[in-house]
Amino acid sequence: MSDGPTDLPAPREAPDAGPYWQAAREDRLVMQNCYGCGTYRFFPSLLCPECGSEEQVWGPCSGRGTIYSLTTVHRAPSPAFRKIVPYTVALIELEEGPRMMTNIVGEGRNEAAIGDAVEVCFEARGTDAKVPQFKLAGA
Amino acid sequence: MLRNKAIIAGAADSDVGKVPEMSGLALNAQAAQRALADAGLALSDVDGLITAYSMTEPYFMLGSVLAEYLGITPSLCASLTVGGATPGIALHQAAMAVATGEAEVVLVTAGENRATGQSRDDAVKALSHVGHPYFEMPYGPIVPSFYALIAQRYMHENGTTREQMAHVAVAARAHARMNPAAPAAEALSVDDVLASKPISSPLNMLDCCLISDAASAFVVTKPERAPDLPHRPAWLLGIGQCHTHEHVTMAKDLTAFGSAHSGAKAYAMAGLGPADVDFAELYDCFTIVPIIEAEELGLAPKGEGGQLFESGETRIGGRCPINTHGGLLSYAQAGASGGMHGIVEAVRQLRGGEGVRQVAKHDIALVHNEGGVLSSHCTMILGRDAQ
Incomplete structure (x- = not known):
C-alpha cells in the first residue's frame, strides 16, 4: 500500500x-x-x-493496540483497491478494549504479525475525510 | 420441543454448476418440483412456503414472488435472510409451523444463479457488502478476508496448519467426483491447493467455495404422513440456533463460536451426542470452517479438527464421513442454497441407496449451517427413524 x-x-x-x-x-x-x-x-x-x-x-x-489478526488481500473488491494489492487488512485490539478493522500501513507493514504493537495514524480520503489507519509502533 | 414432531418428506437440488438458460426463480422452481415429486406431493398440497434471498435477482419479497411464480397461494409465506444459516433456520420455522398445526406441508427453497446471473466482479462487489459499510469496507476487505482473519487467529492459537486446511478441499473434491450431480472436476492434491492463486492469506483460490448456479428444496410435513410417503422421510430429531454477531470486527472471540451452543441445543433436543453421529454435512464456504465446526460440534477434540480431516476419517468409508456430496467447496454454492445441499444429501444418505457415495452407517446425520462470518448458526440432527 x-x-x-x-x-x-x-x-x-x-x-x-x-x-x-x-x-x-x-x-x-x-x-x-x-x-x-x-x-x-x-x-x-x-x-x-x-x-x-x-x-x-x-x-x-490512546490509539495504541495490538494486532489480533491480519490477512494480506490479493483480490480487491473494487478498482481503487485493485491498484494497491497486495494490502493488509487487520483487526486491532485497542488498549481500551474494542477491536477495529484497519489496514496496516507504513514501514514494515508486510512483516506485521499477530501480537505486534501498533499505533493509529490517519489517511486522507476523498476531498474532506480521513480514516483511522494503524502502523507498527515506532514505524 | 420439536423432536419427532416434523419430517422431511422430500428433498432435491436443481441442476447445479453453470445453468445459464435458467433464472434464479426457475432454479428454485425446478428444485421445488423435484422435492415435491420426491415426497409424492404436488404444488397444490403446499400451504406453507419459505424462501431465502437472492443477490442476482434481488426481489423485494422473494417468498411472495416465488409463490406467484409457482402459482400457489400459501397461508404461510416468508423470505428469510440469515446468510448461509438460512436453510437450517427455515427448517426450524417450518418444523414449528407443522408441529403447531399452522401449516400442513411447508416447501422450503433457496438458491440463485450466482455463476451466470452476474459477472465475477459484480459477485465480489455484491458479497463485499457483507462487511460493515462504515467501519469495515473503507479498508477493502473481501468476504474471504473475514474468514482469513479467523483462520489466521485460529492457526495462531490452535496450531491448525495450511496443509490440514488443504485436506478439507481435497476430501471435498474426492467426494464430488463420486457424485454424478456435481460439476466435473479434476482430482486435487494438497499441493494443488497450496499452489493455487492467493486470495486473502492464508486462503488460496482452492480454499474458497465454488460460485454456482444452484437451488435446493425440501418439504416439511407432520409425522402422521410418514406411512403414506413414497420414500423414507428424514426425522427432525434436534435443531438449535445461536447468533453472536454479524461482523467479524464484533465477534468476541475468533476461536470460539455460536456453533458450540447451537450444537448443544440440537444434541439435547435429540437426546444424542457427538458419538451418535454417523456422518455430517458441515458448512464449508472456506476450508477453515468445517475444521472449526467439527471441533465446536464435538466431532473432534478442541484444536484437533485439522487432524481429523488430515487423517482421512472424514472420507466416505472413514469413521466420520463429512460432506459426502462434495460440499460448497466442490459441489455447489449459490448463496443460501449452499447449506441446503447438505440437508438434501443427509436426507438421501439416511434413506440409503447412494451407490458408491453411500455411507456404511446411516442412522443419524448432523447438518450444520452458518451465516455471516461464523455469526449465525443452526445445527440439525436428522434421523432415519424417530427417536
Missing part, C-alpha cells in the same frame, strides 16, 4: 458517528465511553451493549 495520497473511496459516514469522523479529520481517535459502566465501545451505537445505558461521552482513545 502506498503511503502517499490514494484515490481510495471516502468512507460512508454513519449518521450516529459524527464525532468519530470529525475527530478523524483532526487526527484524533475517539470512541463512545459509557457513563453507566465505563466501557469503551465500537462500533458506535445508541446504547451500551454491556449495560444498556444510553448515557455516554465521546472520549479520546
Whole structure:
C-alpha cells in the first residue's frame, strides 16, 4: 500500500458517528465511553451493549493496540483497491478494549504479525475525510 | 420441543454448476418440483412456503414472488435472510409451523444463479457488502478476508496448519467426483491447493467455495404422513440456533463460536451426542470452517479438527464421513442454497441407496449451517427413524 495520497473511496459516514469522523479529520481517535459502566465501545451505537445505558461521552482513545489478526488481500473488491494489492487488512485490539478493522500501513507493514504493537495514524480520503489507519509502533 | 414432531418428506437440488438458460426463480422452481415429486406431493398440497434471498435477482419479497411464480397461494409465506444459516433456520420455522398445526406441508427453497446471473466482479462487489459499510469496507476487505482473519487467529492459537486446511478441499473434491450431480472436476492434491492463486492469506483460490448456479428444496410435513410417503422421510430429531454477531470486527472471540451452543441445543433436543453421529454435512464456504465446526460440534477434540480431516476419517468409508456430496467447496454454492445441499444429501444418505457415495452407517446425520462470518448458526440432527 502506498503511503502517499490514494484515490481510495471516502468512507460512508454513519449518521450516529459524527464525532468519530470529525475527530478523524483532526487526527484524533475517539470512541463512545459509557457513563453507566465505563466501557469503551465500537462500533458506535445508541446504547451500551454491556449495560444498556444510553448515557455516554465521546472520549479520546490512546490509539495504541495490538494486532489480533491480519490477512494480506490479493483480490480487491473494487478498482481503487485493485491498484494497491497486495494490502493488509487487520483487526486491532485497542488498549481500551474494542477491536477495529484497519489496514496496516507504513514501514514494515508486510512483516506485521499477530501480537505486534501498533499505533493509529490517519489517511486522507476523498476531498474532506480521513480514516483511522494503524502502523507498527515506532514505524 | 420439536423432536419427532416434523419430517422431511422430500428433498432435491436443481441442476447445479453453470445453468445459464435458467433464472434464479426457475432454479428454485425446478428444485421445488423435484422435492415435491420426491415426497409424492404436488404444488397444490403446499400451504406453507419459505424462501431465502437472492443477490442476482434481488426481489423485494422473494417468498411472495416465488409463490406467484409457482402459482400457489400459501397461508404461510416468508423470505428469510440469515446468510448461509438460512436453510437450517427455515427448517426450524417450518418444523414449528407443522408441529403447531399452522401449516400442513411447508416447501422450503433457496438458491440463485450466482455463476451466470452476474459477472465475477459484480459477485465480489455484491458479497463485499457483507462487511460493515462504515467501519469495515473503507479498508477493502473481501468476504474471504473475514474468514482469513479467523483462520489466521485460529492457526495462531490452535496450531491448525495450511496443509490440514488443504485436506478439507481435497476430501471435498474426492467426494464430488463420486457424485454424478456435481460439476466435473479434476482430482486435487494438497499441493494443488497450496499452489493455487492467493486470495486473502492464508486462503488460496482452492480454499474458497465454488460460485454456482444452484437451488435446493425440501418439504416439511407432520409425522402422521410418514406411512403414506413414497420414500423414507428424514426425522427432525434436534435443531438449535445461536447468533453472536454479524461482523467479524464484533465477534468476541475468533476461536470460539455460536456453533458450540447451537450444537448443544440440537444434541439435547435429540437426546444424542457427538458419538451418535454417523456422518455430517458441515458448512464449508472456506476450508477453515468445517475444521472449526467439527471441533465446536464435538466431532473432534478442541484444536484437533485439522487432524481429523488430515487423517482421512472424514472420507466416505472413514469413521466420520463429512460432506459426502462434495460440499460448497466442490459441489455447489449459490448463496443460501449452499447449506441446503447438505440437508438434501443427509436426507438421501439416511434413506440409503447412494451407490458408491453411500455411507456404511446411516442412522443419524448432523447438518450444520452458518451465516455471516461464523455469526449465525443452526445445527440439525436428522434421523432415519424417530427417536
